[in-house]
Every structure is written in structure tokens, then in C-alpha cells.
Amino acid sequence: MKILKPDSELADFIEAECNKDSWEGIVTRLWPNTKYVDVVVTGAMSQYISTLDYYCNSLPLVSTVYGSSECSFGINLNPLSKPSEVTYTLIPTMGYFEFLPIHRSNEFIDSISISTLINEKDEQQLVDLVDVKIGQEYELVVTTYSGLYRYRVGDVLRVAGYKNNAPQFNFIRRENVILSIDFDKTNELDLQNAVNNAANNMMPFDARVVDYTSYADIATIPGHYVLFWELSANASAPIPPSVLEDCCLTIEESLDSVYRQGRTSDKSIGPLEIRIVETGTFDKLMDYCCTSLLGASINQYKTPRCVKFAPLVELLNSRVVSSYFSPVCPKWAPGSKQWNNTN
Numbered sequence: 001m002k003i004l005k006p007d008s009e010l011a012d013f014i015e016a017e018c019n020k021d022s023w024e025g026i027v028t029r030l031w032p033n034t035k036y037v038d039v040v041v042t043g044a045m046s047q048y049i050s051t052l053d054y055y056c057n058s059l060p061l062v063s064t065v066y067g068s069s070e071c072s073f074g075i076n077l078n079p080l081s082k083p084s085e086v087t088y089t090l091i092p093t094m095g096y097f098e099f100l101p102i103h104r105s106n107e108f109i110d111s112i113s114i115s116t117l118i119n120e121k122d123e124q125q126l127v128d129l130v131d132v133k134i135g136q137e138y139e140l141v142v143t144t145y146s147g148l149y150r151y152r153v154g155d156v157l158r159v160a161g162y163k164n165n166a167p168q169f170n171f172i173r174r175e176n177v178i179l180s181i182d183f184d185k186t187n188e189l190d191l192q193n194a195v196n197n198a199a200n201n202m203m204p205f206d207a208r209v210v211d212y213t214s215y216a217d218i219a220t221i222p223g224h225y226v227l228f229w230e231l232s233a234n235a236s237a238p239i240p241p242s243v244l245e246d247c248c249l250t251i252e253e254s255l256d257s258v259y260r261q262g263r264t265s266d267k268s269i270g271p272l273e274i275r276i277v278e279t280g281t282f283d284k285l286m287d288y289c290c291t292s293l294l295g296a297s298i299n300q301y302k303t304p305r306c307v308k309f310a311p312l313v314e315l316l317n318s319r320v321v322s323s324y325f326s327p328v329c330p331k332w333a334p335g336s337k338q339w340n341n342t343n
Contacts, residue, residue, distance in 0.1 A: 025057035036060040041083040042171040045302075047192060049083055050208055066171065070151060071095045071144045077163055087160045087168040092129060095145065099127045099138035102156055123150075132167050134159045178306035179216050181223040182268040184259040188305050194254035195227070198247040205239050208232045211282040213316070215307050217273070224270030227251070228316045230277050241324060248272045248326035260332035271326040278319045288315060 017029050028034055034056075041049050041061050052061055062079045065072065066088035074090035081087070090097055100122055132138060140153045157169040173189035180186065191214065199209050210230045217226045231239075252263060252272050262269040286301055288311070307313055 024054055026055050028057040028059065034059060036062045036080075038062050038064055042086050043173055043188070043192075046083060047195070047209070047211070051210065066090075066169075068153060068155075070148055070153060071142050071146075073097070073140070073142070074169070077168075087170055088157075089163050089166050089168050090129065096143040097129050098141040098143075098150065099129070099132055099157075100141055100152070101125055101127065102137040102139060126150075129167065130165075132159045134161060134167075137172060179214055179225055181216055181218065181225070182262050182266070184255075184262050184269065186225075186255060186259065190255060191305060194251040197254045198250040201243055201247050201250060202231075202239060205237050205243070207239055210279075211303055213282075213285075213304055213307050215313055220270055222268050222270045225251075225272045227272070227274050228277050228281070228320075229274055230279065230281050241322075244274055244276070244322075244324040245327045248274050248324055249328065249330065252326050252330035255330075257332060260330045264329040264332040265334075271329075273323055273325050275316075275320045275323045277316060278321055281316065281319045284319070285312065285315060288312065 014030060017026065027037070037052060037056050037059050039045075039048075039052065039061055040063055041052070042063060049061065060080055061083050062076075063083070063086045064076055064079055066074045066076070072091075072094050074088040074094070076086055077089050078087070126141060127138065135158065137156055137158045140155045140157055142151050142153055143149050144151070154174055156172045156174070158172050160168050160170045162168060173187055173192075178186065178188055178191065195209060195212055202208065208231070210232050212227055212229050214225060214227045217224055248271070251274075252260065259269065263271075282303060285303070289304075290301060304312075307316065
């Protein structure tokens with residue numbers, strides 16, 4: 001109180017703005033001089049672009065740095081680029097970077113079996129920074145000053161171009177597979193794209209997906225994908241059950257043909273299910289992850305796109321208010337391409 005003095009006029013202004021019916025543009029209403037928002041919006045974080053636009057009145061979303069707890073990797077030399085066009089230029093003095101080419105066979109490695117260590121076979125495939133090829137996808141491998149040697153970060157990058165002689169990369173996804181029932185292997189990017197496609201069905205109702213996660217429910221026969229959705233509370237009208245059922249089908253239609261074959265022909269996968277959870281559920285999930293024995297750091301916490309830990313599944317299930325299933329099988333034809341357009 002010796003430094004900060006009460007400002008009743010400012011307090012009244014903040015209270016009045018926050019008590020309005022809508023929080024649309026609340027950032028620029030409270031801080032009118034804001035120029036941009038420094039935030040990560042690549043990969044799975046692209047889920048929050050619409051939320052940020054809503055609260056920030058479409059201010060520029062700037063992703064400045066690419067890094068992790070292991071090492072800082074690179075910077076965005078064009079910070080005002082669109083979120084979908086963000087590229088990072090790796091800085092060679094931050095660490096020693098190598099790249100493991102991504103092959104389609106890699107897609108069938110289960111997340112449990114992925115190691116952070118490079119084996120002898122992988123070492124023979126490693127590519128140096130100067131030898132990467134435009135359009136090719138690689139998993140980033142880093143050797144750091146702090147002692148990590150050929151550590152698999154788990155990020156998949158695609159070479160987008162060059163700044164002078166330095167290659168620039170798009171962040172594509174995390175490498176690990178997150179959902180699998182039978183032969184199907186669904187990764188983070190495919191799931192993200194499928195959810196985005198399904199969310200378009202709710203636009204006429206002014207509703208959006210605030211956050212989501214998933215798990216493979218193998219307690220049923222056959223097993224099936226379950227998605228937990230938290231929806232915005234400002235929908236203009238109740239969402240008909242048929243619309244949410246269509247969302248289930250849209251997600252299935254967006255997944256690759258291995259999944260659709262399992263659903264339609266082999267019958268080894270059951271109808272996809274969306275479970276709508278109470279408002280604030282994902283805040284509860286974050287609180288649990290950061291305060292329980294899981295030991296997640298609040299400043300590095302990211303919503304898990306797949307949950308397997310039983311207490312987390314129980315927490316989510318305890319807050320389900322309604323559930324919906326795909327009404328019919330997705331389209332699939334023998335001989336169709338194994339991979340969808342996102343791959």
C-alpha cells in the first residue's frame with residue numbers, strides 16, 4: 001500500500017466492464033493501448049485462436065519464440081504472420097539440432113513405446129540442419145549445453161523455406177499417437193483438424209468448443225473414441241441433439257480411412273461419442289494436474305489431448321451433462337487412400 005494507491009474511478013470502470021453481458025473484446029476494453037498478444041498458437045494451441053480473437057477483438061496474435069523446457073530452439077522472424085503461417089528459424093548457437101525423417105511407418109508407433117533416446121537405427125537416418133529438404137517432415141533431435149545428448153523432443157516440424165541459408169520450419173504436431181482402438185492410429189493434428197471441422201456445425205448457434213480432450217474407451221465391445229467437450233456458455237439458442245450427433249459423424253468423416261474401415265467394414269470400432277461437460281471442467285482438470293501427485297507446472301501446463309490416467313477420466317466423467325453418438329457409419333470404400341489430406 002506504500003507503493004500502490006487506490007483508484008476508485010479505475011476500479012469502478014473495471015467492475016462495470018466485467019459486469020456487462022458479453023466479454024467480447026474485454027482485453028481492448030480494459031487495455032485500449034494493447035498492440036498485440038504474445039501467445040503460442042501453433043499445433044494443438046490453434047484450438048484457442050477463436051477464443052483469443054473473441055476476447056482480444058482480433059488483435060494480432062504473435063508467436064515469437066519456439067522452445068521447450070529442454071532448450072530454446074528458434075524465433076519467428078515474421079512475428080505478424082497469420083497463426084497458420086508461423087515459421088520458426090532455428091538458431092544454431094542455442095544447441096546442436098538434428099532431424100529424424102518422418103516416414104509413414106512411424107505413424108504406427110504407439111505413444112507408450114516412443115523413447116526420448118535415439119537408437120542405432122535412428123542414428124543412421126539423422127539429418128543435419130543444413131541438409132533438410134523443403135516440404136519434408138522431421139522429428140527434432142537436440143543436443144544441449146546442459147548435457148542432453150541426441151534427445152528426441154517429440155515435435156514434428158515441416159521445412160517451409162529459407163531465410164538466407166537458414167531453414168525455416170512449421171510446427172506440425174507432437175509425434176506420438178494419442179488414440180487407438182484396433183489398427184487405427186490417430187495423432188494430435190488429425191484429431192485437432194477433425195474437431196475444427198465438427199465445430200463448424202455449431203456456428204449457427206453461436207457456440208464454440210472452449211476446450212476438449214479424448215480417450216479410447218475399450219471397456220465397451222467394440223471400443224470407441226470418446227471426446228470430452230466444454231462448450232461456450234453464450235450460445236444464442238440450445239443446440240439440438242441432432243447437431244451434436246452430426247458433430248460426431250463429422251469427426252469420424254475427418255479421420256483417416258484406417259479408422260473409417262474399422263468403423264464401417266471391420267466393425268472393430270464403435271460409434272464415436274461426444275460427452276458435453278460442465279463449464280469450468282477444464283479449469284478443474286488443470287487444478288488437479290498442477291496440485292496432485294502428477295506434478296505439472298502451472299506455467300508449462302497444456303490441456304492433454306488424450307487422457308489415460310484413471311483419476312483424470314473419472315474427474316471428466318463426473319462432470320458430464322449429456323452425451324451423443326455418431327448416428328451412422330462414416331463413408332468408406334475399399335481401395336480408398338489410407339491417409340487423409342492432413343497427412
